[in-house]
Amino acid sequence: MSDDKFDEFLQRAAHSYHEPPATPREEMWTRIEAERRERRLAVPTQRRRWWLTASALAATLLLGIAIGTRMQRAPGAPDAHPTTVAAGPSAPVAPPVATRTPDGPEPAAPAASRPPAPNAGGSLAFDAAAADHLGRAEALLTTFNTESAHGDIDPQIGSWAGDLLTTTRLLLDSPRARDPRTRKLLSDLEVVLAQIAQLKSQPDSRSDELEIIEQAVRSQNMMTRLRDATPPGSAALASGS
Amino acid sequence: MDETDLLTRARAGDPAAERALYDAHVDRVYRLAYRMAGSDDLAQDFTQETFIRAFARLGDFRGDSSFGTWLHTIALSVSMNGLRKVKRFRTREADLEEAREHGWTARRAEPDLKQRLAAAIDALAPGFRAVFVMHDVEGYTHEEIGSALGIQPGTSKAQLSRARARLREALSDFAGEWTA
Numbered sequence: 001m002s003d004d005k006f007d008e009f010l011q012r013a014a015h016s017y018h019e020p021p022a023t024p025r026e027e028m029w030t031r032i033e034a035e036r037r038e039r040r041l042a043v044p045t046q047r048r049r050w051w052l053t054a055s056a057l058a059a060t061l062l063l064g065i066a067i068g069t070r071m072q073r074a075p076g077a078p079d080a081h082p083t084t085v086a087a088g089p090s091a092p093v094a095p096p097v098a099t100r101t102p103d104g105p106e107p108a109a110p111a112a113s114r115p116p117a118p119n120a121g122g123s124l125a126f127d128a129a130a131a132d133h134l135g136r137a138e139a140l141l142t143t144f145n146t147e148s149a150h151g152d153i154d155p156q157i158g159s160w161a162g163d164l165l166t167t168t169r170l171l172l173d174s175p176r177a178r179d180p181r182t183r184k185l186l187s188d189l190e191v192v193l194a195q196i197a198q199l200k201s202q203p204d205s206r207s208d209e210l211e212i213i214e215q216a217v218r219s220q221n222m223m224t225r226l227r228d229a230t231p232p233g234s235a236a237l238a239s240g241s
Numbered sequence: 242m243d244e245t246d247l248l249t250r251a252r253a254g255d256p257a258a259e260r261a262l263y264d265a266h267v268d269r270v271y272r273l274a275y276r277m278a279g280s281d282d283l284a285q286d287f288t289q290e291t292f293i294r295a296f297a298r299l300g301d302f303r304g305d306s307s308f309g310t311w312l313h314t315i316a317l318s319v320s321m322n323g324l325r326k327v328k329r330f331r332t333r334e335a336d337l338e339e340a341r342e343h344g345w346t347a348r349r350a351e352p353d354l355k356q357r358l359a360a361a362i363d364a365l366a367p368g369f370r371a372v373f374v375m376h377d378v379e380g381y382t383h384e385e386i387g388s389a390l391g392i393q394p395g396t397s398k399a400q401l402s403r404a405r406a407r408l409r410e411a412l413s414d415f416a417g418e419w420t421a
Contacts, residue, residue, distance in 0.1 A: 020275035
C-alpha cells in the first residue's frame, strides 16, 4: 500500500469524521450569559466566605507555630534550659562531683548532666499544629483531585496551596519536627504543594501538569498517609464542612 | 474596530465587545469542539465553558499569541479534560451494556470503511487525535496546533505522522479500497 495514497484518502475521508452541524450561536450565547450571571452570584456567597474562614484558620495556625517557636527559644522557658533545676530550700541537693571517692558508691548524677527531659507541652502543641495542617492539606488534595477529574481547576487553588506551602516549611523548620515519618510526609507534601501552587501561572493547556501532580499524589500514597497522620474529623473541619 | 480594541473594551466589561469577540470566534471553537466530542450537547458545553473561562480570564491574556490561538488553547484544554471525564463514565456504561448483551448477540454487522475510520480516529491517544483532527480535518497549521497544544510545530508534525501510521495499521484489512 502506498503511504501517499493512504494520506490522500485520509484527507478526503476524514472530513466526514464528526461533521459538525451549523453553530447554534444564539442558543449558546444565551446560556453563556446565564451561566456567567449565576457564577458571579455564587462566588461571593460560597467561595469567598470559605476563603475568609480558611485564611483566618491558616493565620491562627501560623501564629500558633510562631508562638511555639519563640517559647522554645525564650530564656525563661523550661525547655530553653533543660539542664537547669529549680532548687528550693527543701530540695535535696546532689553532692558535687568533687566529693566522690573512688571507692564510694556512684553518686547520683547531678541534674546538670542528665539528658534533657522532653518538653511534653511543646511536643503536644507541635503535634496538634501538624495534625491540623495535614488535615488542611488533605482537604486541598481532595478538592484538587475532584476538580482535576472534572477538568475544572479553580485558579485560587494555587493561592491555597501557596499558603499551605508556607506552613509546611515552618513546620519542617520547627525543632519539634523530629518524627522521621512526619518529616518525610511534610517533605513530600511540600513538593506536591509547590507544583499545585505553580499551576496558577501556567497556561490553560495544563493537562500534563495535572497528570504529573495526580501521579505524584498516587505514587506516594499521599492521601492514605495524610489520613493516617490526621485524627478523624480534622480534614472535615479543615474543609469547613 | 480591530480585535485589540475589542479586547480592551471587553476587559473593561463591555458586553457588546464580548459579543463581538464571541461572534468572531465561536464557529471555529464549536467546530473543533464538535470534531473532538462527536456530540452536539458536549460540543455546546465545551464551547460555552471555553468562552466563560476566556471572559473570566481576559486579564491574564497578555497578547503573546493571537486571541484566537489563546482561545483554542482553552477550548482544547476544556474539551480534552471534559472528554476524559466522559470517557470514564462511558467505559462504565459500556461495561454494563456489554454484560447485558453477552450471550445473545450472534454477530455484529461488519462496519464499512468510514465507520472503521471513525472508530480508529476515536481510538487514537488524545494528543494524537487532537493533532490529527486539527490538521487533517480542520486544516490548522502545525504552528497553530503547536501554540494551542503548547508543543513545538515539529512535534506536531511527528505526532501527525504517528497518528496516520496508527490509522493505516488499524485499517490495513481495507487496503486497496482507498486507491479506488
